[in-house]
Amino acid sequence: MITARLLRSSGGPAFALGLVAVAVLVLLANLALPPESPLYVPGYAVSLMGKYLCYALLALAIDLVWGYVGILSLGHGAFFALGGYAMGMYLMRQIGPRGVYGNPVLPDFMVFLNWPELPWYWLGFDQFWFAALMVLLVPGTLAFVFGWFAFRSRVSGVYLSIITQAMTYALLLAFFRNDMGFGGNNGLTDFKDLLGFSLQADATRAGLFLASAVALAAAFLMCRAITRSRFGKVLVAIRDAESRTRFLGYRVESYKLVVFTLSAMMAGVAGALYVPQVGIINPGEFAPANSIEAVIWVAVGGRGTLVGPIIGAVSVNLGKTVFTNLLPEFWLFALGGLFILVTLVLPKGIVGAAQAAWRSWRERPGRRVTDVATEAPR
Numbered sequence: 242m243i244t245a246r247l248l249r250s251s252g253g254p255a256f257a258l259g260l261v262a263v264a265v266l267v268l269l270a271n272l273a274l275p276p277e278s279p280l281y282v283p284g285y286a287v288s289l290m291g292k293y294l295c296y297a298l299l300a301l302a303i304d305l306v307w308g309y310v311g312i313l314s315l316g317h318g319a320f321f322a323l324g325g326y327a328m329g330m331y332l333m334r335q336i337g338p339r340g341v342y343g344n345p346v347l348p349d350f351m352v353f354l355n356w357p358e359l360p361w362y363w364l365g366f367d368q369f370w371f372a373a374l375m376v377l378l379v380p381g382t383l384a385f386v387f388g389w390f391a392f393r394s395r396v397s398g399v400y401l402s403i404i405t406q407a408m409t410y411a412l413l414l415a416f417f418r419n420d421m422g423f424g425g426n427n428g429l430t431d432f433k434d435l436l437g438f439s440l441q442a443d444a445t446r447a448g449l450f451l452a453s454a455v456a457l458a459a460a461f462l463m464c465r466a467i468t469r470s471r472f473g474k475v476l477v478a479i480r481d482a483e484s485r486t487r488f489l490g491y492r493v494e495s496y497k498l499v500v501f502t503l504s505a506m507m508a509g510v511a512g513a514l515y516v517p518q519v520g521i522i523n524p525g526e527f528a529p530a531n532s533i534e535a536v537i538w539v540a541v542g543g544r545g546t547l548v549g550p551i552i553g554a555v556s557v558n559l560g561k562t563v564f565t566n567l568l569p570e571f572w573l574f575a576l577g578g579l580f581i582l583v584t585l586v587l588p589k590g591i592v593g594a595a596q597a598a599w600r601s602w603r604e605r606p607g608r609r610v611t612d613v614a615t616e617a618p619r
Contacts, residue, residue: 428523
């Protein structure tokens with residue numbers, strides 16, 4: 242039974258293929274059907290769903306470190322934003338003389354602020370391959386350096402969470418400064434094209450949506466392979482009994498460092514896919530509240546399940562879109578109430594509750610033998 246496999250094994254390849262298949266159907270409904278068709282999906286909805294998929298990839302990155310290693314990071318919004326800025330810098334370099342001031346090298350905000358030349362850290366971002374490399378290296382390097390000092394010092398628990406949030410807030414303040422060379426409060430915007438394709442074209446938006454779905458599916462399969470390997474078993478041991486795992490001879494700090502760095506790189510990819518779809522990146526993405534909200538997505542869906550964070554991110558953001566249209570001033574109260582409700586009523590999230598219900602149904606007295614025989618093997 243497909244439902245049983247999803248509940249017991251976090252979906253596996255079937256979930257990843259299903260995700261991509263749904264994305265393809267959405268694109269067909271957008272590109273192949275006429276606007277008057279009841280099944281037609283408008284372009285703005287495709288972009289909106291692409292944004293949800295990017296959020297789901299960020300939630301999956303958080304679940305890898307929180308759900309399987311016990312590291313509650315309140316700073317993953319920083320890695321998401323850094324990946325977004327790396328992509329935004331490439332998109333800004335592609336504008337060239339089409340900017341407001343017509344400068345072929347300097348972005349408009351640098352011309353406005355009288356920058357004499359392009360800063361050294363902007364060099365190379367006129368090439369897509371370099372920007373894609375920076376999307377991985379910048380968040381990964383920051384996570385590696387931060388984790389090296391934090392984990393070697395055996396900082397854990399709430400103290401580590403506070404430090405990650407402080408790191409995010411420090412980056413927020415830094416990127417707000419005009420002299421940092423990242424657009425200050427306004428950030429980077431007015432993007433024109435990506436790899437020569439106009440970002441305003443429906444086909445480009447469809448391609449970005451499909452790329453987000455494929456990236457999410459690939460990241461899901463990678464995380465599933467990691468968590469089911471011997472390496473993943475050690476991660477769970479660290480989460481459940483760190484002192485005992487260290488006593489058995491495992492280098493706990495190294496395991497944490499590897500997974501934390503990988504998770505940061507996943508968040509960077511999510512940010513890079515997010516920016517061309519929304520058309521802007523500014524320091525507001527570093528806000529600590531964004532990282533906290535991403536943690537809520539994971540909690541709602543069910544941490545330690547891989548499928549749960551994806552469901553949580555999509556469902557919460559869909560609810561946010563609807564709720565903010567109806568009662569925008571009450572959204573934060575609704576979000577806080579949702580987190581309290583999940584903590585008290587569904588401590589294992591949506592997927593955790595579904596798994597518990599499935600186990601209860603399987604073990605109920607008098608269940609038919611034929612039902613057991615037709616189940617998919619573990």
